[in-house]
Amino acid sequence: MLSKNNSIVLSKLKYREYDLIVKCYTQQRGVVSYLLKGVLKSKKGLSKTVYYQALSQLQIEESYKPNQTLHFIKEVKFSYIYKSLHTNIYKSSIVFFLAEILSNVLKEEEQNEGLYEFITVALQYLDNEDQFSNFHLLFLLKLTRYLGFQPENIDNNYTYFNLESGIFESSNNGIYSISGSNLTLLKRLLGINFDALNSIKINAIQRQEFLNMLLYYFELHLGSFKKPKSLQVLNEVFH
Structure with missing residues (x-):
């Protein structure tokens, strides 16, 4: 199920060789963990890691399935850009x-x-x-x-x-x-x-x-x- 959700980045952890697991506190679902597949593999993917700095405020389009441990982010942008x-x-x-x-x-x-x-x-x-x-x-x-x-x-x-x-x-x-x-x-x-x-x-x-x-x-x-x-x-x- 695709849906939009606002979130605050709590932590990120390298998973396998090129993946990240990002834990967020979200407006709609509380604490949610997302798997970012291959984000460390290419320059294009690496550029996206700027979104996942500590306590960044994001608006995400997520693929969320109840009863799963890890979910997926389809699109991401800042909901507030820190100065x-x-x-x-x-x-x-x-x-x-x-x-x-x-x-x-x-x-x-x-x-x-x-x-x-x-x-x-x-x-x-x-x-x-x-x-x-x-x-x-x-x-x-x-x-x-x-x-x-x-x-x-x-x-x-x-x-x-x-x-x-x-x-x-x-x-x-x-x-x-x-x-x-x-x-x-x-x-x-x-x-x-x-x-x-x-x-x-x-x-x-x-x-x-x-x-x-x-x-x-x-x-x-x-x-x-x-x-x-x-x-x-x-x-x-x-x-």
Whole structure:
């Protein structure tokens, strides 16, 4: 069955000698994997690989058959052309990091319009923004809403946040309770949208500490979550 579908590229993997397997998050079907046969064999085919860079936003004509593991792309074009995401070294480090995160946490093969729109709009914001060093922190925090473990019960009077329960509390309940600067930053980020990120002023050490806390939060709530390999590169770029 041929149909049109919008998609975001999550990952690509060389398969056999000349093929690629591309995993996408699609607007209509959630996570879908496509087999691109012979795309690495010719110059014409190689030119098409530019479409499949990390987090590219595409409009595809797909050959989709239910109950199959791999599907096929008949035609492809950009639904949004990035101006800086793949050419700015700082932005591209964020892109590879978030692509690895999304490839890890997105599993559902079903439509989720809200999540798809969140990802596309957020990436377009990053593409057009000049100050973005804290973008990935807010992106991950907002992503928790769609994954089912958004921090709850926020109140500025609470002096602790429990990473295990995802709830703000008035007392320290052990190894999962955080306080201090991480708690302050968490409350601030929960109260803003991307267009207010410039109001957040933190240094590289604070950024890394908060990111490590967020990744631990993901680990606690997603049993299959793995710390991304691209984390070290991200930290080095923004150090």
